[in-house]
Amino acid sequence: MTDGGTPLGGSHARPDALAKVTGQTRYVGDIALPGMLHAAVAAADVSSARVGSVDTSRALEIPGVEAVMTAQDVPGANLIGVIFPDQPLLVEDRVRMVGDRFAVVAARSPEAAWRSATAVSAQLEPLAGVHDPVEALKAGADAVHDSGNLVHTFRVERGDIKKAEARATVVVEAEYRIGGQEHAYLEPQACLAIPEAGRVTVLASCQCPFYIQQGVARVLGLPLSAVRVEQAPTGGAFGGKEDYPSEPAACAALLAWRTRRPVRLLYPREHDLQATTKRHAMRVHHRWGADRAGRLRFAEVDVLLDAGAYAGLSTVVAERANASAIGPYDVAAVRVRTRVAYTNNLFGGAFRGFGAPQVTWAHEATMDRLARELGLHPVELRRRNVLGERRRVTSTGQRLPAPVMAKACLEKAVAASSAGQPARALPPGRWLHGTGTALVLYGCNLHHGGQHLDRSSAVVILQADGSAVVRVGLTEMGQGNLVAAQTVAATALGIDPVKVEVWQPDTTTVADSGPTVASRGAHASGLAILEAVRRLRRRLDPVAAELLGCEPSQVMLGGDAARVFGEPEQTIAMEQVVQEMVRRRIETIATGWYRSRRRRFDPATGLGSPYEFYAMACHVARVAVDPDLGLVRVEHVAAAHDVGKVLHRDALEGQIQGGIVQAMGWALTEELKLSRGRLLNPGFTDYLIPTSDDAPAISIALLEDAPGSGPFGSKGIGEPSFIPTAAAIRNAVCDAIGAEVDRLPLTPPVIVEAVAARHPFSFLLP
Amino acid sequence: MGSVTVSLVLNGEQRTFEVPAGRRLLDLLRDDAGLTGTKEGCGAGECGACTVLLNGLPVPSCLVLAASCEGADVVTVEGLGGDRPLHPLQRAMVERGGVQCGFCTPGVVTTGAALLEHGITEPLEQGRRLAGNLCRCTGYSKIFEALQAAAREPGDD
Ligand code: FES
Ligand code: FES
Numbered sequence: 001m002t003d004g005g006t007p008l009g010g011s012h013a014r015p016d017a018l019a020k021v022t023g024q025t026r027y028v029g030d031i032a033l034p035g036m037l038h039a040a041v042a043a044a045d046v047s048s049a050r051v052g053s054v055d056t057s058r059a060l061e062i063p064g065v066e067a068v069m070t071a072q073d074v075p076g077a078n079l080i081g082v083i084f085p086d087q088p089l090l091v092e093d094r095v096r097m098v099g100d101r102f103a104v105v106a107a108r109s110p111e112a113a114w115r116s117a118t119a120v121s122a123q124l125e126p127l128a129g130v131h132d133p134v135e136a137l138k139a140g141a142d143a144v145h146d147s148g149n150l151v152h153t154f155r156v157e158r159g160d161i162k163k164a165e166a167r168a169t170v171v172v173e174a175e176y177r178i179g180g181q182e183h184a185y186l187e188p189q190a191c192l193a194i195p196e197a198g199r200v201t202v203l204a205s206c207q208c209p210f211y212i213q214q215g216v217a218r219v220l221g222l223p224l225s226a227v228r229v230e231q232a233p234t235g236g237a238f239g240g241k242e243d244y245p246s247e248p249a250a251c252a253a254l255l256a257w258r259t260r261r262p263v264r265l266l267y268p269r270e271h272d273l274q275a276t277t278k279r280h281a282m283r284v285h286h287r288w289g290a291d292r293a294g295r296l297r298f299a300e301v302d303v304l305l306d307a308g309a310y311a312g313l314s315t316v317v318a319e320r321a322n323a324s325a326i327g328p329y330d331v332a333a334v335r336v337r338t339r340v341a342y343t344n345n346l347f348g349g350a351f352r353g354f355g356a357p358q359v360t361w362a363h364e365a366t367m368d369r370l371a372r373e374l375g376l377h378p379v380e381l382r383r384r385n386v387l388g389e390r391r392r393v394t395s396t397g398q399r400l401p402a403p404v405m406a407k408a409c410l411e412k413a414v415a416a417s418s419a420g421q422p423a424r425a426l427p428p429g430r431w432l433h434g435t436g437t438a439l440v441l442y443g444c445n446l447h448h449g450g451q452h453l454d455r456s457s458a459v460v461i462l463q464a465d466g467s468a469v470v471r472v473g474l475t476e477m478g479q480g481n482l483v484a485a486q487t488v489a490a491t492a493l494g495i496d497p498v499k500v501e502v503w504q505p506d507t508t509t510v511a512d513s514g515p516t517v518a519s520r521g522a523h524a525s526g527l528a529i530l531e532a533v534r535r536l537r538r539r540l541d542p543v544a545a546e547l548l549g550c551e552p553s554q555v556m557l558g559g560d561a562a563r564v565f566g567e568p569e570q571t572i573a574m575e576q577v578v579q580e581m582v583r584r585r586i587e588t589i590a591t592g593w594y595r596s597r598r599r600r601f602d603p604a605t606g607l608g609s610p611y612e613f614y615a616m617a618c619h620v621a622r623v624a625v626d627p628d629l630g631l632v633r634v635e636h637v638a639a640a641h642d643v644g645k646v647l648h649r650d651a652l653e654g655q656i657q658g659g660i661v662q663a664m665g666w667a668l669t670e671e672l673k674l675s676r677g678r679l680l681n682p683g684f685t686d687y688l689i690p691t692s693d694d695a696p697a698i699s700i701a702l703l704e705d706a707p708g709s710g711p712f713g714s715k716g717i718g719e720p721s722f723i724p725t726a727a728a729i730r731n732a733v734c735d736a737i738g739a740e741v742d743r744l745p746l747t748p749p750v751i752v753e754a755v756a757a758r759h760p761f762s763f764l765l766p
Numbered sequence: 767m768g769s770v771t772v773s774l775v776l777n778g779e780q781r782t783f784e785v786p787a788g789r790r791l792l793d794l795l796r797d798d799a800g801l802t803g804t805k806e807g808c809g810a811g812e813c814g815a816c817t818v819l820l821n822g823l824p825v826p827s828c829l830v831l832a833a834s835c836e837g838a839d840v841v842t843v844e845g846l847g848g849d850r851p852l853h854p855l856q857r858a859m860v861e862r863g864g865v866q867c868g869f870c871t872p873g874v875v876t877t878g879a880a881l882l883e884h885g886i887t888e889p890l891e892q893g894r895r896l897a898g899n900l901c902r903c904t905g906y907s908k909i910f911e912a913l914q915a916a917a918r919e920p921g922d923d
Contacts, residue, residue: 017860020868021875022852023803023843030802184902186807186815186869235805235869236902269808424890478867478903650863650908657905658866684812684900691897695906 187235473513519716
């Protein structure tokens with residue numbers, strides 16, 4: 001215990017760790033019910049076609065098959081999609097992407113189900129389709145949906161570009177092509193639907209049981225109250241289980257409804273890679289200018305997101321990209337335009353960072369370019385422009401409260417980078433070394449546009465033995481929400497964390513709390529828990545006061561006891577206080593609610609306060625590059641984060657380390673090879689995520705000087721841990737090879753090509 | 767497809783199973799023996815979530831035919847500790863924050879236990895040999911810390 005006897009800021013064992021390390025945690029795939037059937041989906045192999053008819057007769061003949069269902073068999077609305085109702089659950093007359101479902105199958109074994117699924121045949125009239133977002137927006141392009149291919153445009157318009165440009169002596173222009181990414185959670189999509197007459201329970205690996213509840217209710221035509229969704233232990237998510245799980249859940253629920261038997265749907269890995277959402281590929285065009293003193297004068301950014309075939313969460317992702325396009329820099333004149341285009345590619349969805357990593361990669365690349373043009377060190381150019389005590393207004397015109405930690409993060413990370421040791425010696429060969437820096441200004445929690453979802457529910461139930469049961473509406477998918485909630489509850493109740501049991505959310509025990517995203521899990525659950533504890537204490541404190549012989553206002557909780565303020569010896573065990581409450585039949589359960597503060601923002605100009613508060617971070621990467629083979633080894637990453645307050649040290653560090661390595665994969669090796677909308681590498685043999693042999697050494701500095709509005713002053717860490725890494729690696733590689741690289745990922749061919757066409761800044765090489 | 771009889775020592779216990787000839791060891795463990803601690807992350811030998819010890823060596827059980835395990839000694843995550851409630855590496859993983867979503871964890875601790883068993887304690891070497899066990903959550907740092915802590919554990923093994 002730290003922090004005056006509370007678990008706050010310590011590293012007690014996570015409550016879920018023991019079951020996981022002994023194999024006792026029951027993920028969906030580990031649960032089988034009597035009579036349970038196995039589901040499979042019949043998916044399109046082409047990305048664009050008109051559909052004549054779907055023939056299920058051969059599929060029904062496969063032994064063991066109990067049901068094959070197509071669009072006609074949907075009792076409610078054949079519609080999925082969190083924001084735009086543009087996606088049928090089962091194909092009607094059009095195929096718009098590879099993976100669109102013609103039919104779903106339930107059978108007595110998974111083998112029979114998937115065999116049956118491949119026997120479903122559809123009469124197709126292939127269409128050319130459109131697979132490039134630039135082409136998609138040209139006049140005459142094939143329309144993916146009748147509404148046209150432009151889904152939405154966002155903007156930021158601040159200051160007078162013309163005037164500002166007149167004062168710029170150096171202008172750089174670049175076009176960045178940034179690839180997508182697969183989440184590669186270790187547990188593929190999984191759900192289990194259990195029907196009863198008139199209602200259904202769904203157990204799912206997910207980040208938002210409430211989205212699933214809505215999706216299943218709509219597809220079955222049931223009231224929300226008849227659909228109960230429980231979040232199962234979830235084997236990683238990273239955004240890939242935010243919106244997407246509604247689709248498999250609706251499929252399983254349909255089949256369960258029809259067969260009146262439990263139906264489990266587990267995606268085989270290949271199908272998971274081929275059919276689920278991805279991080280958006282983006283084109284980012286920059287024109288930025290600075291004066292001779294190295295002060296940024298203006299920044300023009302044009303972003304184009306490839307949404308793929310359905311809008312999903314693309315507009316919300318674009319909103320964050322739009323608001324994050326300039327980074328933590330003071331620029332008087334800003335023009336940002338962010339457009340979202342439909343194509344027949346795999347659809348983009350939520351993924352850790354939510355549009356910010358791509359635009360951060362771009363603004364940090366441009367900062368390095370500008371530094372080279374100006375003959376300044378990249379760190380020095382950042383020092384001259386980064387937000388700080390005297391420059392506190394963001395690119396959207398939001399004035400930040402002091403202290404602003406961006407500069408402190410920069411200095412800390414730079415210092416830690418030069419002190420840090422690489423994890424390993426390099427194999428023999430020719431290696432060039434480079435260092436790269438990247439900063440991020442991360443808007444905590446949901447953007448103004450998603451504010452209606454920024455709420456959360458908690459329930460705290462005191463038990464007669466002085467322990468407590470806690471329910472929150474936000475999910476644990478590995479990131480540590482359970483331990484964060486446990487720490488907050490234990491601290492507020494003054495009891496040992498082992499006496500606090502936090503249970504995964506279930507739509508029948510907590511109110512709709514929105515999705516567990518935007519690094520808001522610990523924040524929103526924590527504040528709701530604190531509210532519940534406050535309400536409980538209105539009933540508990542008077543009882544404790546009576547037993548202690550003091551005023552209710554003098555009661556303090558700590559060390560599993562109630563005590564009198566100023567008289568530390570006078571205590572009574574929590575257990576006795578709760579027992580007295582029980583004896584007097586005083587309610588020992590309380591709910592808590594959190595909602596974010598209202599703020600001002602104008603969507604037309606993009607000006608105002610898109611976020612309530614911000615977290616800042618700086619990552620510095622040191623790499624070695626083999627210029628002949630194009631190989632990159634990330635030797636060390638120094639990370640400095642403005643975290644507000646540490647709730648649980650191991651969980652926090654784990655987020656940073658995991659975010660860095662996941663971002664390293666995106667930066668270097670994780671290439672989605674698409675051909676006419678089909679993924680050519682749907683397996684871990686050629687979609688390469690980092691292994692233990694690739695992991696860099698990581699140093700972490702945590703800055704606690706600027707409190708956030710989370711519990712005890714904390715700020716989210718899930719996404720800021722990811723966002724700046726790929727940019728830092730890109731800048732380090734460019735530093736090493738002496739050339740600009742404008743595409744992500746930096747695969748060996750990309751690097752070899754860049755070395756061959758070396759840019760004139762090679763004079764900076766030793 | 768015909769069925770075959772497989773007798774093996776599973777977590778120290780002599781067991782016999784009657785399974786279809788094409789059954790994978792992974793399915794025998796999960797479906798026939800009810801040991802669901804071993805996970806399936808890919809079914810193709812790419813992720814390591816299904817790792818078990820086969821005659822003391824870590825193997826991806828999704829690539830092993832159950833029928834080929836006649837007379838073998840198989841240890842899964844459930845049996846890793848032997849007579850102890852926890853293997854030292856399991857304890858270290860809990861204490862050092864090496865567990866996040868947990869889906870890779872059974873495979874990681876199984877491979878890790880084999881590394882320790884074979885005296886492989888040098889971190890770079892551990893990193894190389896653990897490379898068949900993908901973890902998407904931790905960035906591996908705290909897994910390495912746990913391996914180091916478990917190797918220091920006195921009086922075990
Ligand atoms: S499930 Fe066997 S290696 Fe992935
Ligand atoms: S802890 Fe999630 S994959 Fe390793």
